[in-house]
Amino acid sequence: MSFAQPNPAPIAALAHDRAAVMAELRRLIPRMGEQRKPLPFGLAAIDSHLPDGGLACGALHEVVPAAEGCVAAAFGFIAAVLARLAYPLLFVMPAYGLRPYRPHGRLHGHGLNALGLDPARLILVETTHRKETLWAMEEAVRSAVPAAVVGLIDTLDLKTSQRLHLAATEAGLPVFLLRPAPTLESSAAATRWRIGTAKAARDRFGLVTQPRWHLQLERCRNGRPGQWVVEYDHVAHRFSLAAALADFSRVRGAGEKSIKQAS
Amino acid sequence: MNAAAEAAGLATGDLLADARAKAEFLQVRDADPAADDAALRRLALWATRYTPTASPLCRDLWNEDNGADGFFLDITGSAHLFGGEEKLLADLAARLQKNFGLSARLAVAATPGAAWALSRFHQTPLFVLPSGQEATALAPLPIAALRLKPETRSVLRRLGFKTVGSLLDKPRAPFAARFPTELLRRVDQALGRIDEPLVPVVAPPVYHALRYLIEPIFTHDAIIAHANRLMQTLVHVLTRDDVGARALRLCLYNVDGAVETIDIGLTLPTRNVSHVARLIELKLEALAATCDAGFGFEAIGLAVTCAEPMPARQTELTPSHPSPASGGGSGWGDGDRTERCAALIDALRQRLGPHSVRRFAPEASHLPERAEVLPPIDGEATAWPEAEQNPRPLLLLPHAEPAEDVTALVPDGPPRRFSWRGVTYDITGAQGPERIAGEWWRHREPKPTRDYYLVEDSAGHRFWLFREGLYGRETAQAQWFVHGLFA
Numbered sequence: 018m019s020f021a022q023p024n025p026a027p028i029a030a031l032a033h034d035r036a037a038v039m040a041e042l043r044r045l046i047p048r049m050g051e052q053r054k055p056l057p058f059g060l061a062a063i064d065s066h067l068p069d070g071g072l073a074c075g076a077l078h079e080v081v082p083a084a085e086g087c088v089a090a091a092f093g094f095i096a097a098v099l100a101r102l103a104y105p106l107l108f109v110m111p112a113y114g115l116r117p118y119r120p121h122g123r124l125h126g127h128g129l130n131a132l133g134l135d136p137a138r139l140i141l142v143e144t145t146h147r148k149e150t151l152w153a154m155e156e157a158v159r160s161a162v163p164a165a166v167v168g169l170i171d172t173l174d175l176k177t178s179q180r181l182h183l184a185a186t187e188a189g190l191p192v193f194l195l196r197p198a199p200t201l202e203s204s205a206a207a208t209r210w211r212i213g214t215a216k217a218a219r220d221r222f223g224l225v226t227q228p229r230w231h232l233q234l235e236r237c238r239n240g241r242p243g244q245w246v247v248e249y250d251h252v253a254h255r256f257s258l259a260a261a262l263a264d265f266s267r268v269r270g271a272g273e274k275s276i277k278q279a280s
Numbered sequence: 281m282n283a284a285a286e287a288a289g290l291a292t293g294d295l296l297a298d299a300r301a302k303a304e305f306l307q308v309r310d311a312d313p314a315a316d317d318a319a320l321r322r323l324a325l326w327a328t329r330y331t332p333t334a335s336p337l338c339r340d341l342w343n344e345d346n347g348a349d350g351f352f353l354d355i356t357g358s359a360h361l362f363g364g365e366e367k368l369l370a371d372l373a374a375r376l377q378k379n380f381g382l383s384a385r386l387a388v389a390a391t392p393g394a395a396w397a398l399s400r401f402h403q404t405p406l407f408v409l410p411s412g413q414e415a416t417a418l419a420p421l422p423i424a425a426l427r428l429k430p431e432t433r434s435v436l437r438r439l440g441f442k443t444v445g446s447l448l449d450k451p452r453a454p455f456a457a458r459f460p461t462e463l464l465r466r467v468d469q470a471l472g473r474i475d476e477p478l479v480p481v482v483a484p485p486v487y488h489a490l491r492y493l494i495e496p497i498f499t500h501d502a503i504i505a506h507a508n509r510l511m512q513t514l515v516h517v518l519t520r521d522d523v524g525a526r527a528l529r530l531c532l533y534n535v536d537g538a539v540e541t542i543d544i545g546l547t548l549p550t551r552n553v554s555h556v557a558r559l560i561e562l563k564l565e566a567l568a569a570t571c572d573a574g575f576g577f578e579a580i581g582l583a584v585t586c587a588e589p590m591p592a593r594q595t596e597l598t599p600s601h602p603s604p605a606s607g608g609g610s611g612w613g614d615g616d617r618t619e620r621c622a623a624l625i626d627a628l629r630q631r632l633g634p635h636s637v638r639r640f641a642p643e644a645s646h647l648p649e650r651a652e653v654l655p656p657i658d659g660e661a662t663a664w665p666e667a668e669q670n671p672r673p674l675l676l677l678p679h680a681e682p683a684e685d686v687t688a689l690v691p692d693g694p695p696r697r698f699s700w701r702g703v704t705y706d707i708t709g710a711q712g713p714e715r716i717a718g719e720w721w722r723h724r725e726p727k728p729t730r731d732y733y734l735v736e737d738s739a740g741h742r743f744w745l746f747r748e749g750l751y752g753r754e755t756a757q758a759q760w761f762v763h764g765l766f767a
Contacts, residue, residue: 086703086741089675093767096674105621112636122765125676126640126652130667132674132767136640137661141654142628143636153628160624162617214740216708224711225671225734225742228767251667 056098056191058256060247063232067208068239072098075189076207077182081196083213083231088121090230091212093132095167095193097249097256100134104164109153111169112143132228133251151177154192161188169195178204209236218248218259227251229259283383323380324351324481325539328531329579330372331358332488335478350399352392352478359388369406379537392478393470394418397425397444414471419445426466432459444470482541485529485583489513496535496576500564503532503580507560510582511553524549524590529583530560535575542567545634547657548622549590555623562630625657640664646716648676648763670714671734673744673764680761683745691751691758694733698745700762705737713747728754734766742766 055071057064064070072078082091099106108124126136140163144150147170154168158181166185173194182205185192194206201209213231220226233244246259288303300306317336324336333354355368362368365388376382387398389409394417398407401421409417418425421444423436441447447455447467455463468474489510497503507530518524526549532540544559625637638654641662645651683698694710711734718727728749736742744764749755 086739089673089742089765089767093674096767104617122675122677124640125648125673125764126642126664127648127668127672128674128676128764128767129640130664131672133667135664136642136652137664139640140625140657141638141640142632143638144632149632153632156627156631157624160620160627162621162624214742216740217736217742219709223709225709225736225766228742229740230767231740 056101058247060245060256060258062258063234063243063245063247063256066234066241066243067237072191073207074191075186077178077185077192077194077205079194079196079204079206079209081201081209081211081235083211083233087212087214090214090228091195092124093228093249094210094212094230094232095195096129096132096134097251097254098193099165099167100132100251101254102164105138105140105162106134107140107142107157107163107166109142109144109150109157109166109168111147111150112145131251132249133254147171151181155181155184158184158188158190158192161190163190165191165193167193167195171197173202173204175203175205178206182206206236207238208234208240211235215246215259320349320351321481322539323537325541326379326533326537327351327353327372328482328539329490329533329581330362330368331355332484332583333478333480334482335480350396351481352395354478355388365408366406369408373406379535389417390414391470391472392476393427393466394472396427397421397470401425415448418470419443419448423447426463426470428466429462432463435459436463482529483585485585486587487514487517487525487584488581489583490579490581492579493577496578497580498576500561500568503564503577504557504561506580507582508553508557510580511556514582514584515551515553518551518584518587518590521587522589522591523587524551525556525584525586526588527584527586528556529585531581531583532577533579533581535578538574540567540577543585544630545626546622547625547629547659548619549588550619550622551590552623555626559626559630562627566631645719647719648672648716649678649680650719670732671711671744671766673742674767675765677763677765680746680763683760683762686760692731694735695745695760698760698762700743705735705741705743707735708738710735716746732763 055067055069055073057071058067067073080091080095082088124141129136129139142153142157144153150168150170154166157163157166173196178194181192181194211233213233215229215231217225217229218227227248227250229246229248231244231246234240234242236242247256248259249256285303285306290299290302290306294302296308320336324334327334331353334351335354336351337349355365359365359368362371369386369388373384373386376384383405385399385405387395387402387407387409389395389398390411391414394409394414397418398409398421401424402417423433423441423444425444426447428436436447444467448471452464465474469476491506491510493506497506514525526546528544528546530542530544532542534540542560542563544556544563546559550556628637635656637657639657639661641653641655642664643651643653681700683695683700685704686695686698688695694712695707697704697706699705713731713733715729715731717729720726730746730748731750732744732746734742735745742765743762744766745760745762747758747760749758751758
C-alpha cells in the first residue's frame with residue numbers, strides 16, 4: 018500500500034496552514050478551474066438560475082423547440098450561444114433527406130453570418146443514422162478539438178446520454194443536443210431548454226433588428242428553472258431581456274402596437 | 281483453351297466445326313474480353329506484392345493486337361528482396377501455379393519488348409537475360425516476337441524475313457520508307473534504343489513498405505500491428521525527405537490470391553504512426569461486414585501514394601490531452617490545434633465516408649440557393665464576407681415550397697395571410713421587398729425576378745417568402761413561395 022500514497026509528513030506539516038494546503042491542492046490539480054469556466058449569458062436574471070452563473074462547460078445541454086414551428090428558433094438560440102466561442106464548432110446532423118429532419122430545411126451559411134456566427138468556423142458532419150451521429154459526437158468530444166459540439170438526435174436513452182455527458186465532462190466541452198419536440202425521455206443532461214418564438218424587436222421604421230426568443234429553462238441541475246423572453250444582439254453577441262419579461266402578454270401586445278404604428 | 285484442349289490438338293484460329301470433330305466433349309463459351317481484362321487486372325494487382333509497378337496487358341491500357349494475356353513487372357530495385365531475379369521468377373511461377381492454377385512463361389530482360397519476346401518464344405519457360413545481350417538473344421526468334429501488326433508481319437514474311445536477326449543487320453532507311461513507323465519503333469523498343477514506359481495498374485506509390493508474413497494473419501489486431509510497424513519504417517524515410525503522407529494505401533494480400541486495398545486520405549500531411557493506425561482501424565471496422573479474411577493474409581503492404589512537404593516539428597513534448605479552450609486564450613500553439621483538428625476530421629471521414637465532413641463556402645451569387653456550397657473540407661477555409669444588410673434566414677429550404685391562399689392588399693405588396701403545409705399564418709408585420717433578379721447569363725430562358733419579404737406572424741414565426749415574376753412584365757399570375765425560416 019505504499020505506492021500512490023503521498024508522503025504524510027509534508028501534508029501534516031501543512032495541515033496547520035489551511036491556505037497552504039489549498040495552494041498545494043491547486044498546484045496538484047492544474048487548470049481545473051480555468052477549464053470548467055461556465056459560459057455566462059451576461060444577464061443576471063438568467064445567470065442567477067444557473068449553477069456557477071452560466072452554462073456549464075463540460076456538460077450536456079438539451080435544446081428543445083417548444084413546437085414544430087420553433088425549430089429555427091432553437092437553432093438560432095444554439096448559434097447565439099456558440100457565436101461567442103472562438104474555435105471550430107462541430108455540427109453533427111443527419112444528412113438532409115432523412116425523414117424526421119426533412120421539413121426543416123438545412124442551415125444557411127449567410128443566415129449564420131447574419132446571427133454573428135462565422136460559417137467558416139463551422140464543421141458540418143453528415144451522418145446516415147443515429148448510431149453514427151452518436152459515434153461522431155463522442156469522437157469529437159473526446160478529441161477535445163472543437164470548442165463545442167452540437168448534434169441532432171431524435172431519440173436518446175438514459176445510458177447513452179450519461180455516456181455523452183461523461184465524455185463532455187472529461188473533455189470540458191459544452192455539448193448541445195437539439196431534440197425534436199414530442200419525444201423527451203429522462204436524460205443525464207445538465208440543462209434542458211425549451212425554445213419558443215417571440216415577436217422580433219423592431220426599430221421605428223418597422224424593420225426587424227433583433228430576434229427574440231421565449232426561453233424556458235425546464236430543468237437545471239443545481240439550478241432553478243425559469244422562463245424569459247430575450248433578444249439577441251448579433252453584433253455585440255449579447256443577450257438582453259425583452260422589455261417587461263414577467264408579463265409575456267404585454268410583450269406581445271407591445272410588439273403588435275409598434276408594428277401597427279409602423280404600417 | 282486449357283491444357284486438355286491443347287493435348288487434343290486444338291489451336292487458336294481453328295473453325296468450331298473442326299474443333300468439335302477433333303475433341304468430342306468440347307465445351308464452347310463466347311469470348312468475354314471485358315471479363316478477361318478484369319481478371320488480368322486482378323492478377324496484376326496481386327503481383328504488386330513483388331513490385332509496386334505492375335502493368336497488365338489490358339486492351340484499354342496497352343491497345344495491343346497481340347493478345348491481352350500477360351503483365352509486365354518493373355522489378356528494378358526489388359529483385360534483391362527475393363534473392364535475385366532467378367529466385368523471384370521461380371517464386372512467381374510457383375505462386376501462379378499454386379494460387380491460380382496458371383502455368384506461366386516468364387522472362388526477365390532489360391527492356392519490356394525483349395522480355396515480351398523471350399517469355400513467348402524462348403524454349404525455357406523461365407529465362408533471365410543478362411543486360412546488354414538483347415540483340416543476340418532476339419536474333420533467332422521469329423518476326424512475331426516483335427509485337428507487330430498482322431499486316432506488317434505478312435508483308436515481312438513475303439519479303440523473306442523469317443527471324444528478328446535477319447532484320448537487325450539491315451540498313452534502317454529502306455525499312456523506314458517501306459513500313460510505317462511501327463516496325464522500327466518495335467525494334468528500337470526491344471533493343472532499348474528508345475524508352476517504353478509501363479502503364480501501371482495502380483498509381484505507383486511514392487514510398488512503399490511491404491512485409492511478408494510467415495504465418496497468415498486473420499484478426500484486425502494483427503493487421504493493425506503490422507501496419508503500425510510498416511508505418512514506422514516509412515516514417516524514417518518520410519522524415520529524411522521532410523515530407524508527410526497525404527494519402528496512403530494499405531494492401532492486404534490474401535493467401536488465395538485476392539487483394540484487399542484500403543485507401544486512406546488525410547487532411548493534412550502527417551507522419552504520425554498512431555494516427556494512421558487509428559484510421560486503418562476505423563476503416564477495418566467499417567469494412568468488417570464486406571471484407572473477408574478467407575484463408576488469411578500472407579503479405580501486407582503500406583504505400584504512400586501522395587506526399588507533401590512537411591517541415592520537421594517537435595511533437596513529443598506536447599501533452600496528449602491539452603486543455604480545451606473555451607472563449608479563446610488557450611496555451612497551445614495554433615499548429616498543434618490545426619493538426620489535431622485534421623486528425624479528428626480524418627477519423628470522422630474514415631468511418632462516415634469521404635464526403636461526410638463539410639464546411640460552408642460562399643459563392644458569388646445573389647440567388648440564395650446558389651450563394652453557398654458545402655464542399656468536403658480540404659485545406660484552409662475560405663473567408664466569409666461581412667454579413668449582408670438584408671435579412672437572410674437561418675434555415676433554408678432546399679427547394680422553395682409554394683405558399684397557398686396568399687392574400688395581399690395590393691398585388692405588388694407583401695402578403696397578409698398565407699398557408700403553408702396545411703397551416704394558415706396571419707401576418708402582422710412584413711419587411712421588404714428585396715428584389716433578386718434571375719441570372720440571365722446562366723439560363724437561355726431567363727428565370728423570373730423574385731421579390732423577397734421577411735414576414736412575421738402573430739405567434740412570432742418568421743418566414744422568408746418570395747413572389748415570383750413581376751406583374752405586367754413577366755407574369756399575369758404571380759406565384760408565392762416559402763424559401764426559408766428565420767431564427
